[in-house]
Amino acid sequence: MKQDELHGSCLCGGVRYRAALPVFHASHCYCTMCQKQHGAAAGSYANVAGAGFVVEQGAELITEYASSAEGRRGFCRVCGSTLFWRSTQSPDRIAITLGTLEPEYDGIVQRELFVDQKPAWLPHA
Numbered sequence: 001m002k003q004d005e006l007h008g009s010c011l012c013g014g015v016r017y018r019a020a021l022p023v024f025h026a027s028h029c030y031c032t033m034c035q036k037q038h039g040a041a042a043g044s045y046a047n048v049a050g051a052g053f054v055v056e057q058g059a060e061l062i063t064e065y066a067s068s069a070e071g072r073r074g075f076c077r078v079c080g081s082t083l084f085w086r087s088t089q090s091p092d093r094i095a096i097t098l099g100t101l102e103p104e105y106d107g108i109v110q111r112e113l114f115v116d117q118k119p120a121w122l123p124h125a
Ligand SMILES: [Zn+2]
Pocket: 010, 011, 012, 013, 014, 015, 076, 077, 078, 079, 080, 081
């Protein structure tokens, strides 16, 4: 069955959202801000239309952190799950985190960003 939207939720289940397809591109971002926020090697995102992003449950649990003048990072204040990154300069797009999608994201990841900051402790292929 072909889906026309993506569904996601945070770790505690308090926040649920949906996002309309298409995904313009998906990326792994290795910038140091993504590493800090995710506590991981990268932030992994699907870039979708901002207008198609709907928080279905738990909007009051989402805190947004302005990590720079350009971007805001949304997360669940109960469990800490990172949910999205959005640009203050292009509000027509929003980047939702691949790890919060259910079922698992089955598209391809086309882009790797800030590969010069990729940590050396990642497994080597
Ligand atoms: Zn949560």
